Amino acid sequence: MATFRKYDFPNQATADKAMQSLQPLDNAVPLGEIDGLVCYDILFQDTPPAAFTPYIVWPAPLGVHSFLGWDEQYIKDYNEFGT
Amino acid sequence: MPTPSLLIVPARFKSGKMYSQIPTSGAGDFTVTRATTATRFGPNGLIASVASGIPRLDYFASGGVVGCPALLVEPSGSNTFLYSTDTKTNWALGASLSSGAIDVIGVSGINITVVSGGSLITQTAGRYLSTNNNVSLASGSTYTFSFLMKKTGAHTIGGYRFAMSSGAIGAGFDVSGSFASGEITNTAPTTNRIRRVEQWGTDVYRCSETFTMTAAATAQTLAFAPLSGVTLTNNSAVGTSMGFAAPQLELGPVPTSFIPTTTAAVTRNADVISVSGAVSGSIGQTEGTIYAEIVAQPYNNSSFPAILQVDDGADSQRFALFLNASGGVRLRLNSPNNNIAIDPTSPTSLIAGQTYKIAAAFAFGGTTAFYINGVFQASGSVASGPFSSVLNRVNLGNRGATPAVISPFLIRAAALYTTRLTNAQLASLTT
Numbered sequence: 153m154a155t156f157r158k159y160d161f162p163n164q165a166t167a168d169k170a171m172q173s174l175q176p177l178d179n180a181v182p183l184g185e186i187d188g189l190v191c192y193d194i195l196f197q198d199t200p201p202a203a204f205t206p207y208i209v210w211p212a213p214l215g216v217h218s219f220l221g222w223d224e225q226y227i228k229d230y231n232e233f234g235t
Numbered sequence: 236m237p238t239p240s241l242l243i244v245p246a247r248f249k250s251g252k253m254y255s256q257i258p259t260s261g262a263g264d265f266t267v268t269r270a271t272t273a274t275r276f277g278p279n280g281l282i283a284s285v286a287s288g289i290p291r292l293d294y295f296a297s298g299g300v301v302g303c304p305a306l307l308v309e310p311s312g313s314n315t316f317l318y319s320t321d322t323k324t325n326w327a328l329g330a331s332l333s334s335g336a337i338d339v340i341g342v343s344g345i346n347i348t349v350v351s352g353g354s355l356i357t358q359t360a361g362r363y364l365s366t367n368n369n370v371s372l373a374s375g376s377t378y379t380f381s382f383l384m385k386k387t388g389a390h391t392i393g394g395y396r397f398a399m400s401s402g403a404i405g406a407g408f409d410v411s412g413s414f415a416s417g418e419i420t421n422t423a424p425t426t427n428r429i430r431r432v433e434q435w436g437t438d439v440y441r442c443s444e445t446f447t448m449t450a451a452a453t454a455q456t457l458a459f460a461p462l463s464g465v466t467l468t469n470n471s472a473v474g475t476s477m478g479f480a481a482p483q484l485e486l487g488p489v490p491t492s493f494i495p496t497t498t499a500a501v502t503r504n505a506d507v508i509s510v511s512g513a514v515s516g517s518i519g520q521t522e523g524t525i526y527a528e529i530v531a532q533p534y535n536n537s538s539f540p541a542i543l544q545v546d547d548g549a550d551s552q553r554f555a556l557f558l559n560a561s562g563g564v565r566l567r568l569n570s571p572n573n574n575i576a577i578d579p580t581s582p583t584s585l586i587a588g589q590t591y592k593i594a595a596a597f598a599f600g601g602t603t604a605f606y607i608n609g610v611f612q613a614s615g616s617v618a619s620g621p622f623s624s625v626l627n628r629v630n631l632g633n634r635g636a637t638p639a640v641i642s643p644f645l646i647r648a649a650a651l652y653t654t655r656l657t658n659a660q661l662a663s664l665t666t
Binding site for chain 2: 215
């Protein structure tokens, strides 16, 4: 089951290190720097690797980016985990 | 003509699967991976959404005419233009124009009519202006802006203009049949501008422009207007009109299928379609033939995307049809004793919207050859074999690298043979 999560990393090096645990069909979309943090939206083909856990964030839906067809699921997850 | 060992004419599917006609055992059925929804042309010729994991059978398969479907394969893409299906929120109409809502092949759009003469797309009075944007564009990156234009009267010319934090970029498009285009503004830090017009139905055209940023800038406001010429900023004559819809600003050198947006930028994942494992018997270890029928799309030929590739599961030993750096079809054969790349002679590059039947064959210790639409392209000698690894994966519309290398294609059919067809058979197969 695919999973959509949002992450803020303190710097690009930290982001790059976490990205090493991505699987081939995971899609990481760089959003650039927001408030000094390196931001990514990632659609994992399966469960997110543990390397990403410390950097997860829950901006109010939908933030600045989403994956097509995932708005409703993100809002559900936000209400369950992000509030 | 021998019977193929694997044949797929995209028609039957379920979520995550495309069924091959041959073999009937299921060993040749393709796995379809795309974890997002996406859009396609449905059988009614309208743009419609397709659920994640469902292969996109696109019915606009031959130059803007609804016909038999073909499998649409695309790389991941993101639309950073907000409210792309809403041409009212945060749009402002100039005083020299009037507007009305219209449907543009399934996407809500706006019809703009010139009601007072003498205004320009660069002026408030002469444009329909969106303030939905503020998209950061990075220096050195290549972007493509696309939108739909619908002829709602006799007039045939319209255009866009992006005002940026530094200068502006804009272009005019003539959809009269000559499909002319030109720059109307060029003060933004851009280079390598490429424009296209593709017919997407009766009186509907996808217009697009690709450009590379030479310095960072922010795309701030977007203007649409009917124009008097493809290089002119003047509004067209009073009473003339043009419809606009589906603005899309994406990173990359080609426009891709429409990605609806609302309050946020949106990404569509790539279509990754392959079969591995029991399919290994479908291509010979010492000789074989591959065949594909495609409708070419605006292509991204960086990293040599494959139309059809049979490989060892590692993108290492392979027999494949690639796109080369010129946008033509390249035959590729890699084995322990062979590193063969043969480029075509006619056509040397593909034309978007055109249909191509392509067949390539090889035999270790013999020859390789390939044909396009019945025309012999080139041949070469092949050193001894065999492959030292089993070719047990077939990639349709992608090269099996990580991440998958994909260029947009519409695929009508693909087939494999376990033998090297003769040149006469290759010619016949592609005619």
